[in-house]
Amino acid sequence: MERYDAIIIGFGKGGKTLAAKLGAQGKRVAMIEKDSGMYGGTCINVGCIPSKSLVRSSGIAALHPEKSFEEKAREYKAAIEEKRRLTAALRGKNFSKLDDMEHVTVYNGTASFISNTVVSVKTENETFSLEGEKIFINTGGTPVIPPIEGLVGNPYVYTSAELMDLDILPERLVIIGGGYIGLEFASMYSGFGTKVTILQDGETFLKREDRDMAEAIRSILEERGVEFRLGAKIQKVEAKEGYAETRILWEGAEMLLQSQAVLAAAGRKPNTEGLDAENAGVRRNARGAVIVDDELKTSAPNIWAMGDVTGGLQFTYVSLDDFRIIWSQMNGGDYTRADRKNVPYSVFITPSFSRVGLNEEEARAAGYQVKILKMPAAAIPKAQVLKNPKGLLKAVIDEKTNRILGAMLLCEESYEMINTVKLAMDLEADYRFLGKQIYTHPTMSEAFNDLFGQ
Numbered sequence: 130m131e132r133y134d135a136i137i138i139g140f141g142k143g144g145k146t147l148a149a150k151l152g153a154q155g156k157r158v159a160m161i162e163k164d165s166g167m168y169g170g171t172c173i174n175v176g177c178i179p180s181k182s183l184v185r186s187s188g189i190a191a192l193h194p195e196k197s198f199e200e201k202a203r204e205y206k207a208a209i210e211e212k213r214r215l216t217a218a219l220r221g222k223n224f225s226k227l228d229d230m231e232h233v234t235v236y237n238g239t240a241s242f243i244s245n246t247v248v249s250v251k252t253e254n255e256t257f258s259l260e261g262e263k264i265f266i267n268t269g270g271t272p273v274i275p276p277i278e279g280l281v282g283n284p285y286v287y288t289s290a291e292l293m294d295l296d297i298l299p300e301r302l303v304i305i306g307g308g309y310i311g312l313e314f315a316s317m318y319s320g321f322g323t324k325v326t327i328l329q330d331g332e333t334f335l336k337r338e339d340r341d342m343a344e345a346i347r348s349i350l351e352e353r354g355v356e357f358r359l360g361a362k363i364q365k366v367e368a369k370e371g372y373a374e375t376r377i378l379w380e381g382a383e384m385l386l387q388s389q390a391v392l393a394a395a396g397r398k399p400n401t402e403g404l405d406a407e408n409a410g411v412r413r414n415a416r417g418a419v420i421v422d423d424e425l426k427t428s429a430p431n432i433w434a435m436g437d438v439t440g441g442l443q444f445t446y447v448s449l450d451d452f453r454i455i456w457s458q459m460n461g462g463d464y465t466r467a468d469r470k471n472v473p474y475s476v477f478i479t480p481s482f483s484r485v486g487l488n489e490e491e492a493r494a495a496g497y498q499v500k501i502l503k504m505p506a507a508a509i510p511k512a513q514v515l516k517n518p519k520g521l522l523k524a525v526i527d528e529k530t531n532r533i534l535g536a537m538l539l540c541e542e543s544y545e546m547i548n549t550v551k552l553a554m555d556l557e558a559d560y561r562f563l564g565k566q567i568y569t570h571p572t573m574s575e576a577f578n579d580l581f582g583q
């Protein structure tokens with residue numbers, strides 16, 4: 130049996146970064162990835178990067194509403210091909226980066242635990258065992274397919290990964306779930322010319338956001354032609370000749386929605402099925418997530434977990450920060466999850482929505498006396514230059530300390546701007562500090578002179 134200093138299960142963001150660092154230190158590392166199409170993990174193959182490549186292409190397509198559906202369908206097909214080229218190149222680079230390292234071996238097989246030091250690897254042709262002193266679980270997440278009749282095995286029902294591989298632009302798309310994936314895909318496909326309907330089971334759209342922001346997002350998407358069916362009860366999805374028929378109960382009436390594609394975007398769950406974690410003494414919670422402490426240690430003393438599999442925030446940069454925590458421990462440092470400061474996020478609709486910290490409702494519920502700063506995106510000259518002045522910017526300030534408790538930015542390039550607010554919050558700066566900074570011009574960031582200058 131081959132023996133390693135470290136076995137890493139899953140080629141995700143945290144795991145691949147750790148493998149490269151340990152390998153560079155001369156440690157013997159085994160990286161096990163079950164899918165040869167997933168070297169580099171979800172982000173570069175079926176997540177962030179391909180979706181943002183398509184968001185960009187869709188943005189260009191949306192500039193020409195006069196084009197016919199057939200022309201847009203050709204542009205869409207070209208965008209899918211471009212996405213494939215991009216992901217293939219990144220996948221190859223990611224693979225070689227580890228495979229070329231003297232001390233790192235990449236195995237293409239499915240890993241499961243035999244004990245807390247022995248892992249079984251099942252490849253296409255054989256099954257063998259590897260022994261590892263330390264083991265790191267980085268198996269990511271997988272889409273939740275809700276228990277709706279007719280979803281499983283239906284040729285018109287897609288996960289996000291599958292839809293991004295569809296060459297033919299659907300004329301109509303039904304999206305189950307109005308979360309991150311649902312919104313990004315609604316914005317993206319409507320930009321290409323698809324008629325999109327979002328089905329959201331609860332009446333409250335974007336539950337975690339302030340109502341003014343959620344409504345602003347909704348009305349921007351509606352202007353792009355996206356239909357919202359909030360509080361929809363999906364009864365079944367049937368495969369017909371050339372299309373899917375989704376039967377819903379909405380506002381007391383039954384409706385039939387016909388579409389060439391149905392996207393299941395009802396959330397993602399930790400990927401631990403078949404891992405036999407219990408053989409290693411690794412405990413999981415009711416959702417299947419590996420339970421970890423603030424140092425990302427599992428219930429087995431020599432096993433850690435990182436990224437989506439821990440059931441926390443599902444972002445690539447969180448998986449990377451998990452790597453930092455583990456790396457810190459391996460090298461005598463003391464960085465833990467408890468030291469992690471504000472974690473921003475962006476939803477790549479057009480224009481993008483980005484947030485960091487508390488929203489108004491949360492801040493008031495937490496007992497803060499708050500001052501609310503707001504401005505419309507239309508007041509930002511750069512938004513006019515970019516020909517998309519839609520949106521709303523909002524900040525929540527603690528009246529006692531003048532510190533920023535949170536910010537919500539719905540405007541072009543908010544995904545860049547939010548990182549500046551995060552930094553100011555981490556440094557516990559007075560909000561007026563951002564209000565009187567010199568920003569380059571014309572940029573979206575100079576909106577902070579107005580937003581935080583109030």
Ligand SMILES: Cc1cc2nc3c(=O)[nH]c(=O)nc-3n(C[C@H](O)[C@H](O)[C@H](O)COP(=O)(O)OP(=O)(O)OC[C@H]3O[C@@H](n4cnc5c(N)ncnc54)[C@H](O)[C@@H]3O)c2cc1C
Nearest residue numbers: 139141142163170171172176177240269436437443444445
């Ligand atoms: C459509 C979409 C868009 C997204 N957009 C963004 C975005 O814009 N920004 C952002 O920050 N995040 C985004 N995310 C989320 C982000 O992709 C994930 O949070 C991140 O990739 C998770 O990384 P990870 O390190 O946990 O593991 P992953 O990258 O998921 O890697 C896990 C790997 O483990 C492998 N594996 C699983 N089980 C086994 C096993 N038993 N044996 C061997 N290998 C195994 C899998 O094949 C996979 O390659 C998006 C996700 C999706 C689906």
Ligand SMILES: NC(=O)c1ccc[n+]([C@@H]2O[C@H](COP(=O)([O-])OP(=O)(O)OC[C@H]3O[C@@H](n4cnc5c(N)ncnc54)[C@H](O)[C@@H]3O)[C@@H](O)[C@H]2O)c1
Nearest residue numbers: 275306307308309310311328329330394395396397443475
């Ligand atoms: N820009 C980004 O950073 C980005 C982009 C995409 C995905 N992601 C990550 O991927 C994860 C998964 O995204 P997601 O959008 O699948 O999950 P999500 O949890 O954000 O949203 C799922 C939505 O589906 C709804 N839903 C669930 N069951 C339903 C049903 N039966 N009928 C109708 N609606 C139903 C939920 O109420 C919720 O609104 C996110 O948590 C996020 O971290 C990040």
